[in-house]
Amino acid sequence: MLPEPVASPMIVLTGVSRIFRRADGQLVRAVTDITFEIPQGQFVCLVGPSGCGKSTLLQMIAGLLLPSNGSIRVADSFVTEPSPERGVVFQKDSVFPWMRVVDNVEYGLKCRGMAKGERRTIARDYLTLVGLSHVEDAWPRELSSGMLKRVAVAAVFANGASVLLLDEPFGSLDYVTKRQLHDVLLRLWAQSDGENRRTVLFVTHDVDEALTLADRILVLHSGRLVDDLGIGVPRPRTADSLLMEEMMQRKHELLAHLGLEGAPAPAARREEMT
């Protein structure tokens, strides 16, 4: 079992909202008045149905979008733009097709001005950790989707970000590849302890994926935070872990929030403003 994370807040959201203007001129509130804190080192999954504002929220924490209202602080600094301290693994393939695998992994370190020999060693270490040391000189087009995700994960970890934001990174992968990547991700996350443990916010709509990975699950619906569930089941979690009573109870709660069973999900849709 992994040691408990240190409980100083790494990510703090206060009253965060985001409004978009549609092509027809109507204003759409994608995220409404979200407030939460994530302690340093915690692995948090953000779960919710499609279009509930999960990716918008993640992009705001990444600094790729600015909130219309409220504030976001990461490591005591207000988020106003992207930063290498907040690494992002995107839903789409983001690995640069024009760089070889190893060049992709070391790109962030190159941007930071690290010497070539040093960054190459770090990149190779992370490629070994994700099981891709044999393809370091390959072009991305020569890799499978799962391998590309491994490269993206390696690039973000190699860059030394203290916060990792993952936007449905494994959504398009088959079950086996997805499970393998869960193991890779958790292995990398568990590499460092205490103050060095990375804080992870992982967006998914897959309830089992969230239960397998998370210390804590935040549930988003219609742009609002509707639940905050702690997962106390020890790691490493296997397929059998999902059959434990606590997991089954959490799963039912989550499915109810998604409107699939039990108590109905909040009826409110995205609030439209004119």
Next chain:
Amino acid sequence: MKGNPIQLAELAAAEPAATTSIRGANRRKISSRIDPFGIIGMFLLVGIWQLLTIFVPSSLLPAPHAVAWRIANDFFSARELTYFGLPDASLLGSMLYTAENVVIAVTIGSVLGAVTGLVTARFRLARSIIDPVVLTAGTVPILVAAPFFLIWFGVGRSSATTLVLIYVCVTLYLFAQKAADNLDPVYEEFARTLGATPRRIVRDVLIPGTVPQILGGVRIALAGAWGLEAIAELLGSQKGIGKVVELFAGAVDVEGIFAALLVLGVVAVLFDAITASCFAKIAAWNVVVRPGGR
């Protein structure tokens, strides 16, 4: 070098085999670049041409062998052209002049067009100002502007080169702008989250990400540039392969016209092959520009 005699013997025996295998690989590489159907097509064209000469008088359609003979005769020195007082009175000299103009125009036009296209793709204000100008220039048939260039720049190198340069510039502007528009924003976002500065994003994302489409545009522009340059020379020039065609046309020398056009065509095809090969090396990561797929 000392060593076990048996091992050395094995090495000696293995070396020719390795050399043969490399030579074999090179042969396979070369043969894979030569399309047998292309050769069949060329033979078919020459065959049909030869067949037509049976029915069409040689004053209208010279035989392939006669044209080949004419190229061989006029390549280094063309007696017929000296009558017209043409400097560099040879197919080679005229072709070199035309090729120089095309290379100058395509190089400058490509750089100008690609840079402007990329800038306008990322700066809305620049796009609002430049787009109408370029699109208007693009809709005017470029040959219609030829008389103006002749008036402005005279019958020297400048007028023909400017004509081709404008055509190439407009083509590359559109290609580069479209390539930047189509570049998935996720690459720039990924670079930003890894700590890339705006300058690095241009150098490491925007330029390499758009290079395959831009190089494709250069090849298309180059293909059109040969014809435009020849026509510009034909309309008003003292030198070049277009001028040669004009002189031969004035003398109703069909064999000479065929010889000049064939030289122009062969040089254009060779340039395209060399360009494609260079571009395939520049954008080796991209399947599209690699000859024969991945």
